[in-house]
Amino acid sequence: MKAYKIIVLAKQVPDTRNVGKDAMKADGTVNRAVLPAIFNPEDLNALEQALRIKDQFPGTTVKILTMGPGRAAEIIREGLFRGADGGILLTDRAFAGSDTLATSYTLGQSLKKMGKIDLIIAGRQAIDGDTAQVGPQVAEKLGWLQVTYVEEVIELKNDTVVLKRRLDRGVETVKCKLPLVMTVNGTAPECRVRNAKLLMKYKRAKTVTELQKENEDYTSLYNDRPDLNIPEWTVNDIENDATQLGLNGSPTKVKSIENVVLQAKDSKVISGVDAEIENMMIELIKSHTIG
Amino acid sequence: MNNVFVYCEIEDGHVAEVSLELLTKGRSLANELKCDLEAIAIGNQLEGVAKQVIPYGVDTLYLADDKRLYPYQTLPHNSIVVNLFKEEQPQIALMGASSIGRDLGPRVSSALHSGLTADCTSLEIGDHFDKKADKNYKNLLYQIRPAFGGNIIATIINPDCRPQMATVREGVMKKEILDPKYKGKVVNLDVSKYVSDSDFVAEIIERHMEKSKLNIKGSPIIVSGGYGVGSKENFKLLYDLAEVLGGEVGASRAAIDAGYVEHERQIGQTGLTVRPKLYIACGISGQIQHRAGMEQSAQIIAINTDPEAPINSIADYVITGDIADIIPKMIKYYKKNTK
Numbered sequence: 001m002k003a004y005k006i007i008v009l010a011k012q013v014p015d016t017r018n019v020g021k022d023a024m025k026a027d028g029t030v031n032r033a034v035l036p037a038i039f040n041p042e043d044l045n046a047l048e049q050a051l052r053i054k055d056q057f058p059g060t061t062v063k064i065l066t067m068g069p070g071r072a073a074e075i076i077r078e079g080l081f082r083g084a085d086g087g088i089l090l091t092d093r094a095f096a097g098s099d100t101l102a103t104s105y106t107l108g109q110s111l112k113k114m115g116k117i118d119l120i121i122a123g124r125q126a127i128d129g130d131t132a133q134v135g136p137q138v139a140e141k142l143g144w145l146q147v148t149y150v151e152e153v154i155e156l157k158n159d160t161v162v163l164k165r166r167l168d169r170g171v172e173t174v175k176c177k178l179p180l181v182m183t184v185n186g187t188a189p190e191c192r193v194r195n196a197k198l199l200m201k202y203k204r205a206k207t208v209t210e211l212q213k214e215n216e217d218y219t220s221l222y223n224d225r226p227d228l229n230i231p232e233w234t235v236n237d238i239e240n241d242a243t244q245l246g247l248n249g250s251p252t253k254v255k256s257i258e259n260v261v262l263q264a265k266d267s268k269v270i271s272g273v274d275a276e277i278e279n280m281m282i283e284l285i286k287s288h289t290i291g
Numbered sequence: 292m293n294n295v296f297v298y299c300e301i302e303d304g305h306v307a308e309v310s311l312e313l314l315t316k317g318r319s320l321a322n323e324l325k326c327d328l329e330a331i332a333i334g335n336q337l338e339g340v341a342k343q344v345i346p347y348g349v350d351t352l353y354l355a356d357d358k359r360l361y362p363y364q365t366l367p368h369n370s371i372v373v374n375l376f377k378e379e380q381p382q383i384a385l386m387g388a389s390s391i392g393r394d395l396g397p398r399v400s401s402a403l404h405s406g407l408t409a410d411c412t413s414l415e416i417g418d419h420f421d422k423k424a425d426k427n428y429k430n431l432l433y434q435i436r437p438a439f440g441g442n443i444i445a446t447i448i449n450p451d452c453r454p455q456m457a458t459v460r461e462g463v464m465k466k467e468i469l470d471p472k473y474k475g476k477v478v479n480l481d482v483s484k485y486v487s488d489s490d491f492v493a494e495i496i497e498r499h500m501e502k503s504k505l506n507i508k509g510s511p512i513i514v515s516g517g518y519g520v521g522s523k524e525n526f527k528l529l530y531d532l533a534e535v536l537g538g539e540v541g542a543s544r545a546a547i548d549a550g551y552v553e554h555e556r557q558i559g560q561t562g563l564t565v566r567p568k569l570y571i572a573c574g575i576s577g578q579i580q581h582r583a584g585m586e587q588s589a590q591i592i593a594i595n596t597d598p599e600a601p602i603n604s605i606a607d608y609v610i611t612g613d614i615a616d617i618i619p620k621m622i623k624y625y626k627k628n629t630k
Contacts, residue, residue, distance in 0.1 A: 016439060104401060128439060130561055131409040133397035136365075140401035145492055146365055148394045162496065167390040170500035172362075176493040187554070251406030251452035255419055255433065258444045267603065272612035278624040280592075280608055289569045289590055290512060290536050291629045 003059030006050045009122035010043035010064050012072040016127050039075045042123025044191035046184040050121050051083045061085045073207045076230050080202040081194040094235040097247030100133040108141030109238040120181045135183035145180040151188045207232045294327040295320050296381035300391050301334040306343045309387035309461035314347035316464040317385055323416045324430055333368050335361035341477050348469035357482040363391050366490040373402045374485045381454040383432050388458035400456050406449035407456040408434035410560055412463055412583045419448055437560055437579045462564030505555055511568040512538030515558055518545035519574025526551050528618045529573055535622050543581045559584035573614045577602025
């Protein structure tokens with residue numbers, strides 16, 4: 001039976017779904033510090049698809065590739081706890097300010113360095129931008145086929161895969177050859193939870209930067225347990241054209257950001273008492289809004 | 292050259308609503324820029340397409356007609372659009388933020404190294420001064436969208452790369468026929484010059500497209516619930532009210548993420564955009580991303596336990612209270628006064 005080499009593209013995102021009142025600073029910028037950083041939800045759906053293939057085909061490896069600040073190593077650890085085999089953190093000031101295109105370029109250059117890959121799986125989109133662009137753009141950078149909106153891997157046999165896609169108004173079943181990039185929908189099965197044994201095994205998995213911060217002696221640790229080393233790649237670890245990285249490599253620029261200020265409307269304030277509700281309903285009936 | 296381009300999605304020989312809406316927007320952008328509006332349709336048996344799109348003010352319609360080009364597949368459609376754009380050098384390219392546009396747009400933008408902004412809620416033409424480079428840019432496309440959980444509205448520009456690309460969801464722009472007798476020319480592309488056989492590597496084995504059973508967009512009354520509804524069970528109240536009033540049930544993204552209702556009912560920037568006669572928002576705080584999908588409703592009732600909920604500021608009626616108390620009363624007094 002064939003074993004596959006799978007890379008999961010994942011992103012650590014601020015949890016924009018539970019934004020509180022203190023999410024914005026007085027100057028109108030986002031207060032990232034108060035927002036919890038989480039594993040992007042649909043990237044977890046993607047990880048689950050990868051782990052299912054690993055369950056089915058022994059010898060398959062699943063690695064996570066992420067780009068972000070140092071703390072984004074957290075999601076690689078989270079992936080290890082759930083069954084991934086390793087991961088790489090792309091972190092460098094040179095990557096800062098990347099739009100989706102510069103991000104895709106950086107991910108693409110990194111993937112090219114990772115040897116032969118059979119399958120790249122990513123979440124459909126990240127909740128901090130909702131663009132759904134990075135998956136298809138990475139595919140284009142590699143010159144691979146992409147299959148977006150995947151809900152289920154129906155069959156995988158040698159180098160042929162059958163995928164079910166969930167579209168706006170329907171379902172499509174596609175058959176194609178590896179290698180390919182697929183993006184997974186939130187409607188796909190949820191990711192399995194952490195495994196207690198893996199948690200014990202990998203709780204000390206860290207990047208060198210993290211260990212240095214904690215003043216740990218990582219040299220001897222990594223000699224004994226190389227699997228605990230989460231590699232950090234900087235701009236020097238990938239072949240690159242500097243004009244395509246970070247802010248400079250991003251065709252889109254943010255011209256302005258406006259805090260959301262609501263224009264107050266002349267509204268009628270109503271308490272829950274019967275007479276007021278009845279009056280409102282009568283007004284709506286009279287104006288032919290209802291009835 | 293240097294025109295405004297719209298990619299027209301085709302389903303069963305019909306041009307998608309979102310594409311027609313974008314043609315209307317594209318026409319007004321082209322007028323402002325004093326350039327032409329061009330469109331491309333890719334598929335099979337496209338004879339009827341010209342009649343559908345030219346009245347929206349299309350000056351040139353490109354058709355790529357080949358039986359292998361329907362239904363949509365990423366690689367062949369991408370090759371045609373990329374190669375045509377290389378020849379025609381549009382300054383702006385618009386696509387629907389649909390499962391096709393969001394698959395194709397990023398691929399095209401990556402191949403052309405151009406910027407793409409997803410899910411825009413407004414598109415305008417404006418200038419930009421880059422202080423750092425001391426350079427003035429005239430007539431850029433402002434791509435406006437809520438960002439970051441709806442706490443901010445960002446205006447995105449692509450100063451240097453072309454085309455400036457944007458996707459827009461169905462229902463956000465208004466479609467309007469410009470002139471039923473508008474004169475536009477049709478260019479039939481020689482498909483073999485634009486695609487290669489290796490673009491046809493994927494095989495669509497099965498396809499079930501269904502007309503959505505729900506018709507939330509077309510409903511004159513929408514009863515919509517948010518996270519504040521509290522549970523799937525509590526949503527039953529909303530269904531009851533919608534049934535009595537003859538409306539449909541919608542939801543905010545938070546309610547969908549919480550699993551209260553199916554995602555087809557989502558209203559907001561990443562869901563449906565609606566303009567009903569009456570929108571009843573129950574337990575919805577009113578983040579900008581939700582408001583982007585409903586603020587053009589003719590009348591809005593907001594029911595919230597929080598008197599400070601942001602949605603209240605755009606509501607015609609603000610009711611502070613618990614939906615379990617308010618909704619049954621609304622049903623009662625509606626019935627009482629319509630009999």
